[in-house]
Amino acid sequence: MWAQRVVLIRVLRVNSEPRLVLNRKTLNMGGGMGATMSQQVKLLTEIARGIKDLNKRINDLVEMQAKILESRQSATPKALKQEEPLDALTLLELPDHLRRTAMALHQLGRATAETVSDMTGNSRSIESAYLNQLQRQGYIHKERGKMDGENPKKVYFHV
Amino acid sequence: MQVITIHSYKGGTGKTNLSLNLAVSAANRAKRVALLELDLESPAIYNTFKNTRGKWMNDFLEKDDVKLKDILTDVSMTAKTKGALEVGLANPEMSAVRKSIGGDRKEQLKGLKRLMSIREELKGYDYVFFDTSPGVTYASINAVLTADRIILVAKSDRFDIEGTDRLIAEFYEGLEKKTGLVVNRVLTPQMTQAVTEKIKIPLLASIPCYCEVPIAGSHTIFVNDKPGHPYSQNIEELLERTLAF
Ligand SMILES: Nc1ncnc2c1ncn2[C@@H]1O[C@H](COP(=O)(O)OP(=O)(O)O)[C@@H](O)[C@H]1O
Ligand SMILES: [Mg+2]
Numbered sequence: 281m282w283a284q285r286v287v288l289i290r291v292l293r294v295n296s297e298p299r300l301v302l303n304r305k306t307l308n309m310g311g312g313m314g315a316t317m318s319q320q321v322k323l324l325t326e327i328a329r330g331i332k333d334l335n336k337r338i339n340d341l342v343e344m345q346a347k348i349l350e351s352r353q354s355a356t357p358k359a360l361k362q363e364e365p366l367d368a369l370t371l372l373e374l375p376d377h378l379r380r381t382a383m384a385l386h387q388l389g390r391a392t393a394e395t396v397s398d399m400t401g402n403s404r405s406i407e408s409a410y411l412n413q414l415q416r417q418g419y420i421h422k423e424r425g426k427m428d429g430e431n432p433k434k435v436y437f438h439v
Numbered sequence: 440m441q442v443i444t445i446h447s448y449k450g451g452t453g454k455t456n457l458s459l460n461l462a463v464s465a466a467n468r469a470k471r472v473a474l475l476e477l478d479l480e481s482p483a484i485y486n487t488f489k490n491t492r493g494k495w496m497n498d499f500l501e502k503d504d505v506k507l508k509d510i511l512t513d514v515s516m517t518a519k520t521k522g523a524l525e526v527g528l529a530n531p532e533m534s535a536v537r538k539s540i541g542g543d544r545k546e547q548l549k550g551l552k553r554l555m556s557i558r559e560e561l562k563g564y565d566y567v568f569f570d571t572s573p574g575v576t577y578a579s580i581n582a583v584l585t586a587d588r589i590i591l592v593a594k595s596d597r598f599d600i601e602g603t604d605r606l607i608a609e610f611y612e613g614l615e616k617k618t619g620l621v622v623n624r625v626l627t628p629q630m631t632q633a634v635t636e637k638i639k640i641p642l643l644a645s646i647p648c649y650c651e652v653p654i655a656g657s658h659t660i661f662v663n664d665k666p667g668h669p670y671s672q673n674i675e676e677l678l679e680r681t682l683a684f
Contacts, residue, residue, distance in 0.1 A: 367548040368580040376613055383584065383614075386555055439552065 346409035364418040366439050381410040382439075385420060390427070390438040411437045440561060443681060444569040444586035446579055448602035452592040453623040455483050456652060458570035460662045460674045461681075466520035467662070470565035473511060475527040475557075477582045478572040479539035482529035486657040488514045495530035497539055500550040500578075507560050519663055522565075539578065547577040554585045574602075575610060583611075589618040590643060590681060595630035600637050607640060619643035619684055621677065641684055644677040646670065 315323075364370065371382055384399040385391060393408035400407060414437075415422045421438050425431045445458045455478070462474035476484045476496055494510040511525040518524050530536070542550070561567055569586065571579035583589055589611075593603045603620075611618055620638055622631045622645045631645040649670050655661050662671040 365544040365548040367544045368551055368577055368584055369547075370544065371584065372580065372610065372613065379613060380615070386551065386584065387558070389552075389555070439548070 343403055343405060346403075346406040362418055366414075366419040370419070378410055378414060381407060382414060382419065385411070385414075385437055386439055390436055392434050392436055396437070440558065440564050440567065441588065441682070442558070442567045442569065442586045443588045443590065444571060444582045445590045445592060446571045446583055447573050447592040447599075448606045449594070449599045450481075450573040452573070452594050452599070453646075453652075454478075454573070454592050455570050456661070457590070457592060457621065457623070457674070457677070458568050459484065459487060459660060460671075461678055462524060462526075462566075462568045463518050463520055463660050464662050464674050464678050465566045465568075466515065466518065466522040466524035469522040471523045471563065472520075473507075473525045473527065473561055473564055473567045474570065475567065476529040476570050477554075477578045478570055479529045479578045480536060480572045480576065482531040482536070483657065484526060484570065485528050485531050487660070488512060488517060488526050488528065490528050495535065496527045497530045497535050499527065500539075500553050501546070503553075507557055518660055540576075542577070547581070550577065551581045551584065554581050557585070575606070580610075583614065583616070586616060588681060588684075589616055590621055590677075591618055591640070592621045592623050593634055593638070594624050595622055595626075595634050600634055603634075604637055607638065611640075617684065619681060621646065624648040643680045643684065644673055646673045646677075 366382055366386075371379055371386075374382060380400050381396060381402075384396050388395060388399065393411055394404050396411065397404045397407040402410075411420065411422070414420045419439075422435055425434050425436050427436075430436060443461070445454045445461070447454055458474060462472050466472040474484070476482060479497060479500075489512070491512050492510050494505060496510065498505045499507055499510050507527065510527050512528070513523065513525050515522070515524050529539075557567065569582040571582045573579070591603065591607070591611075593599050607618070619641045620634070621643050622634045625631050625645050625647050628645075631642075635642055647669070649668070651665065651668060652661065652670055655664060661668070662674050665671055
């Protein structure tokens with residue numbers, strides 16, 4: 281468990297200046313009985329910075345992947361699955377990230393990726409990738425704005 | 440507007456009693472309240488309030504042209520509430536019950552969409568309470584998905600604790616909704632402890648078993664009939680906590 285975490289942190293250090301490396305030695309230094317208060321505070325601050333950094337990197341990765349997905353799907357011809365109702369039981373079976381998006385769309389009724397992202401807190405490009413994924417699976421529909429007050433240049437999703 | 444769903448793993452935990460009394464108690468605070476019965480499998484609230492509209496929750500869920508305001512019955516007079524209380528009743532006729540369970544996925548999706556639409560239609564209301572059927576039925580999941588807050592009611596028997604625990608792990612955790620626990624019909628303090636040791640969501644209330652509750656029956660509203668009774672105080676406190684957590 282610990283070994284795995286250390287490896288993960290090491291891998292993510294590639295391409296950046298050296299940062300906190302969590303291993304038994306640093307942990308013992310800060311967490312052991314003999315550590316002074318200031319050593320502990322220093323270590324905790326470093327850990328917090330490390331986690332923040334990790335978070336940012338993971339977000340960057342997810343966003344990169346979302347962009348790749350988006351560009352890929354606009355390049356390939358649409359091979360849509362047949363329409364699948366996004367009913368409550370189906371919703372429960374979706375993976376967490378898609379369920380969050382689908383639940384937001386259910387509440388909004390009809391919305392752009394941007395509006396959904398305001399609700400979920402994800403970035404627009406991630407939501408766009410998730411919504412397109414749901415649409416390819418036949419759960420939701422997608423069309424250019426055509427209702428009153430909608431922008432015809434924008435894409436709207438609905439259940 | 441806040442949508443509050445009352446749900447449980449097992450039947451007979453006291454959901455209908457709690458929904459009714461919470462709704463009345465909220466309306467007594469001069470709020471505008473709707474109570475919608477989504478236990479389409481075993482309707483009960485028609486015993487307390489007559490349906491003067493001739494239309495039911497079932498009609499609202501099935502038909503796009505039926506608005507909620509076509510089916511809501513104003514019961515403020517009967518319930519003697521300070522604010523407005525309206526109820527949407529489930530149809531107790533067997534044919535309606537059968538139909539509600541039999542719908543395919545497409546029809547159930549429609550029910551969910553209809554339920555989501557009440558946020559728009561009931562915009563001016565303060566609180567909307569959903570009474571549900573126990574366990575994972577379409578109507579109750581739809582009610583849970585539409586809710587802002589969920590009150591999960593459990594009794595302190597071993598099957599109920601096990602089931603509620605699984606319901607949370609396999610169903611609620613993925614929904615990321617505010618969910619609190621009520622332990623109802625408690626006989627000893629140890630019973631509540633047994634539940635909270637296993638079920639790790641915020642405890643909103645531990646309500647003792649009072650014989651006066653079933654004796655009062657479904658024709659009266661407990662909090663109005665016996666405002667000084669400890670059950671009525673439990674309801675008041677539960678309402679406070681539910682709105683605050
Ligand atoms: N705190 C309580 N003490 C004693 N009996 C209760 C209490 N709460 C509910 N009951 C009784 O339990 C039975 C089931 O209650 P009900 O509200 O119909 O449950 P549900 O809707 O969950 O099936 C009813 O007879 C009711 O009077
Ligand atoms: Mg009931």
